[in-house]
Structures are given as C-alpha cells and as structure tokens.
Amino acid sequence: MKIKQISVFLENKRGRLLEATEALAKSGINIRALSIADTSEFGILRLIVADSEQAKHILEKNNFAVRENDVLAVAIPDVPGGLASVLKILNDKGLNVEYIYAFVQRSGEKAIVVLKVENLDLGIEALVERGVVLLTSKDIEQL
Amino acid sequence: MYWNEEIETIDRSNLKKLQLKRLQGTVRILYEKVPFYQNKFKELGITPEDIKSLDDVRKLPFTTREDLRDNYPYGLLAVSRDKIVRLHTSSGTTGKPKAIFFSKNDINQSAELIARCLIMTGVTKDDVLQNMMTYGLFTGALVMHYGAEKVGILVIPAGPGNTERQIALMQDFGSTCLHLTPSYALYLSEVMESKGIKPKRDLSLKRAYLGAEPYSEETRKKLESMFEIDIYNSYGLSEMNGPGVAFECICKNGMHIWEDNFLVEILDPSSDEPVKEGQEGELVLTTLCREGMPLLRYRTKDITKVISGDCPCGRTHRRISRILGRVDDMFIVRGVNIFPQQIERVLMSIKGVAQNYQILLESYDKLSVKVEIEQDFFDGSIEHLLNLKTKITEKLKSEILVTPKVELVEPGTLPISEGKLNRVIDKRTL
Ligand SMILES: [Zn+2]
Numbered sequence: 001m002k003i004k005q006i007s008v009f010l011e012n013k014r015g016r017l018l019e020a021t022e023a024l025a026k027s028g029i030n031i032r033a034l035s036i037a038d039t040s041e042f043g044i045l046r047l048i049v050a051d052s053e054q055a056k057h058i059l060e061k062n063n064f065a066v067r068e069n070d071v072l073a074v075a076i077p078d079v080p081g082g083l084a085s086v087l088k089i090l091n092d093k094g095l096n097v098e099y100i101y102a103f104v105q106r107s108g109e110k111a112i113v114v115l116k117v118e119n120l121d122l123g124i125e126a127l128v129e130r131g132v133v134l135l136t137s138k139d140i141e142q143l
Numbered sequence: 144m145y146w147n148e149e150i151e152t153i154d155r156s157n158l159k160k161l162q163l164k165r166l167q168g169t170v171r172i173l174y175e176k177v178p179f180y181q182n183k184f185k186e187l188g189i190t191p192e193d194i195k196s197l198d199d200v201r202k203l204p205f206t207t208r209e210d211l212r213d214n215y216p217y218g219l220l221a222v223s224r225d226k227i228v229r230l231h232t233s234s235g236t237t238g239k240p241k242a243i244f245f246s247k248n249d250i251n252q253s254a255e256l257i258a259r260c261l262i263m264t265g266v267t268k269d270d271v272l273q274n275m276m277t278y279g280l281f282t283g284a285l286v287m288h289y290g291a292e293k294v295g296i297l298v299i300p301a302g303p304g305n306t307e308r309q310i311a312l313m314q315d316f317g318s319t320c321l322h323l324t325p326s327y328a329l330y331l332s333e334v335m336e337s338k339g340i341k342p343k344r345d346l347s348l349k350r351a352y353l354g355a356e357p358y359s360e361e362t363r364k365k366l367e368s369m370f371e372i373d374i375y376n377s378y379g380l381s382e383m384n385g386p387g388v389a390f391e392c393i394c395k396n397g398m399h400i401w402e403d404n405f406l407v408e409i410l411d412p413s414s415d416e417p418v419k420e421g422q423e424g425e426l427v428l429t430t431l432c433r434e435g436m437p438l439l440r441y442r443t444k445d446i447t448k449v450i451s452g453d454c455p456c457g458r459t460h461r462r463i464s465r466i467l468g469r470v471d472d473m474f475i476v477r478g479v480n481i482f483p484q485q486i487e488r489v490l491m492s493i494k495g496v497a498q499n500y501q502i503l504l505e506s507y508d509k510l511s512v513k514v515e516i517e518q519d520f521f522d523g524s525i526e527h528l529l530n531l532k533t534k535i536t537e538k539l540k541s542e543i544l545v546t547p548k549v550e551l552v553e554p555g556t557l558p559i560s561e562g563k564l565n566r567v568i569d570k571r572t573l
Contacts, residue, residue, distance in 0.1 A: 007523030009516065011552040037525050041532075042551055044525055063555045065521040 001124045001134045002070040004052035005114065008045040009065040020045060023062045029055050032143055033114050035101035046101065048073070048114060050141045070120055073135040074127065075110040083113065086132055093126045095119060146262040147255070150403055151458045158459060162406055163197050165431035170194050170203065173437055176221045179214055180204070180439065200406060200429060205440045211241040211382065219436050222246055227435050232280045233381035243282070243381050246435040250289060253384040256401050257290020260390035263399070263456070264350055264375050266296060271316055273299045275309060275323035276355065282385025283355050287322050290387060303327055306334045313346050321351040325358035332369040343371040352377045354386055357466050357484070361491055376465050382441055383428055389463055397450035397462030404432045407461065408440065409449060412470045413480060423448045425470050426463065444470040446482055474567065476510045481543045483567050486512060489542045495520035495531050499557040504569045511548040512539065518554045
C-alpha cells in the first residue's frame, strides 16, 4: 500500500534541478510525479518513479543527496470535492498531512495524488476503511 | 612524576623573580652583543636599565620572522661562532630560510625541556620511543631525540615514511611511544587498518606525541580510539628550540609552557596589547635561557589562549590551549577578529555537517559560510534542514560574535581544501 518516494536535496543553484531530471532522463527513467518544496535558500525535489532503486542510484552517482521514503498514493474520483473527501477522512482521525502533490496523468477518469501522512500505517487504515483506493508499487510501475 | 620537581612546581612568585632575573640578563647580552637589537634599543630610546619589572617587557622591541630572514645567516648570534655547535633552519614559503643556532648549553637546555615533557606523560626508562619526525635541518626529530636520550629511554630514529617498515619496527622492538605529525598518524592508522593490524593486540603502543601541524580535538579523539593509546599535544617552533616549548601532562587539558625558559605574552594581533587572561591572541615569546641566539618578543603568529586555573598535576607553569589558528589567517568582519579555525571547530562539532565548508567574505560587514551537509543527514525533511541551518547560525554567532549567513550545500560540491587558506574566499577590495 505504501509507495517509494525519492527526495533530493537541491541547493539553490541554478541548473541543479535540470541536472537531476536530465540525469534521470538519460537513463530512461520516467518521472511519474514530481514536486518541489522550496525555501528561500534551498529546495527539495520529490519524485515518484517506476524504479526508485535505480533512480536513487543514478542520482547518487551524480553526487546528489538522496533519500528514499514511503508515501501514500490515492486514486481520487475526478469530481468536485474528490480530494477534500480524502483529506477529511484523515483529518477526522487527527492525522496530519505533511504535504501533497499530484501525479502526471496521461488519461483516465481518476486523479492520483501523493500524500505524506505523519503516520502512514494509521493513514492506510483510515483510508482503506472508507473505501479509498490506494495504489501499490505495481500500480505505479504500470502507470 | 617530575623530571625536575623543584622548577616544575616552583611557586609562582619565585618563578616571576627568576624570569625577571633571566630577562634582564638576556636583554643585557643582546644590548651588548647583537647590533640588530642595539639599533632597535636605540630607536626605542631604551637601555637594559629600563627593564625593572616583568611588565617592562612591553618596552622591548618585537622580533619577527622577517627580522630573522634579514639577519640571515649569522646576524643574530649573541656568542662567537666557536660557541655554536648546531644549526637548524626553519623554511619559509618564499625566499631565505631562518637560521637558528644552538650552543652546547642550548642543546642541553632543549633536551632538559623534552625530558620534563616526556616524564610528564608517564614515560619511564623502560619505554621505547619511535621518532617518526624528519631528521635534518628541521628541529622536530633531533630535539626530541636528545631529550629522550637524556631521560634514558631507547630511541628508534626511524624518521618519517616507509610505513611498512615503521610497523615492523614497532613489532620488532616493542615501541611504546611515537613522535609524529597528526597527518602521518592518520595515514599510519589507515595503513594499519588495511593490513588488519590491531594496535592493542599486535603492538605495545601506549602513547603518541603529535606536533608540528595544527589538528583538532576531534582528530585527537579519533586517533586515540583508533590506536587505543593516549595522545599528547606538543607545541614548539624552531625559532624557540623546536618541540618541548609547551607540552601536555596526563591531564590532557592544555599544554604547560615552560615559563622558566620562555616569557609568555598573549597579544591582540590587531593592537599588540595584551589580551585578558583566558582570551585568544598571538603567542609572543622571549627566550630566557638561550645562549646562542636569544630572541626578544618573538611573534610566533600562532593563536592560543591561557587556560586558567591550577593543573591537578601540580606543575605551576601555565597551560596554553592547542594552537587555535594563525595570525595570517585572521580576517576582520564588523571590527571583530575571526579565525577560520574558530568556524571550523564549531562546524565540526555539529552533527549533519560534512567535512567541507567555505567562508566567503564579500563585504566588511557580511560573512557567509557555505556548509556541505552529510549524505546521511538528509532525510527528505525541510524542517530538519532548516533546523540545522539555524543551529549552525546560532552556534557560530556565539563563537565569533557575528551572525553569519549560512548556506547549506550538497555533499561533495565544495572544492576539497588542501590548506586552511583555501577555505576562505575574500572578495573584498580595499
Ligand atoms: Zn598538568
């Protein structure tokens, strides 16, 4: 139920984001979802890819500071209020959402978003209980 | 255990009397024998009679490295050439070296100081000292050698290099003490590790004396745990006899500086005024027992501070801290004197900070520090990075009294620094 996310430390140096994405592109790694968290001085690039092990390896080889961790990906009905209903489930359980970002979708009637919940296991439990569809790593590979 | 209990534990007021007597003697000889000092005294309008108290040392002229070069080779001799038995030189980065001459008494005196130092760390006649400093014009090895012989221990004059042979010597002769530079000690420990040599199991090492290069307390701790021995700091410079000027006792809390041989001043390098006891400044030394080439107020350019309070070992000679920096590396931001080593010390004490950093000076009121984060520290959390940045900023501020602009950078992106100076990039123009 959990999927792998890769975080990359980007010091605020022009071109570093480009270098990271280019390094992945060269190795044929497709970025499924991406977000950049930014402060005035540095940023963190968050990525979901099919093969996170390989992506991590490539980025490390290119001298990036990389960390792999778990997040949740949920399919949300593409209707008004779809995302809000998911967030409400977590909120009702008192579970904090640290950040959230959307997938790059080719088509489909469902939107996919990545959620970083404070306590992943409780998050999964709450969502599954309410019938929310969680994506597995397999799903990500097949996207 | 003392080598010379009477002098090592001398009452401070008697020590001061002794210092004054010796200072007056030294001043008189220089006034009579050395034209360089005669001229200086004339310029300052002083005579030996003006030195009535130890504080009067401040009336005396300084001696600098440049003075030593200008008077190369024989200009600063205070005795006739036939009284000199040894030459050492101290190399400069440019131009002529500095020549240092020893009379027979000077050789004995420097050996006496080394003997005190060795005994101070618990050495006995049963010890075996493997001397891994360079034998030659550099004072490091020979001065230690003579002192160790004076104590009566077996000295192995190994010199540096040829690490496999060094290890073989340690194994064959059961070396218990090493004398070497910190960088060679680090290298030696790596070689031992790669050869599967466990010091505790395979060797008889008890202690090592590290000197001739600056190194941090962290490095000492690291080396102590790798070799499983005690490591003692040694301070000296060729201009002041070489090693043995100041040395750590078993308390390992600062180096006792032999004040019966050296008159110690610690001066603010920008004003030449004495700093308050315990504050950092340039170590300025006057030789009190030297015969061949006495020097007045020699500017060592080394930054240190006096560690106040009595030492549990009972020695009354004051302690100085390890060398905290070099005057030449000092820079000024917002009117505050800052040494790169202060910044390094703070950074290296913070978890999450990697080895590399860079100090950027872009204007006279702004200091930026680029800090590489440790690969393992990065866990994807912005909050942790921001906390680290705040921690670095605050710790630096409390050390250097200026709030720096701290920038976290990716591991491995700053140039690897070979010398301390490369860490400081000064873009300011006058
Ligand atoms: Zn002591």
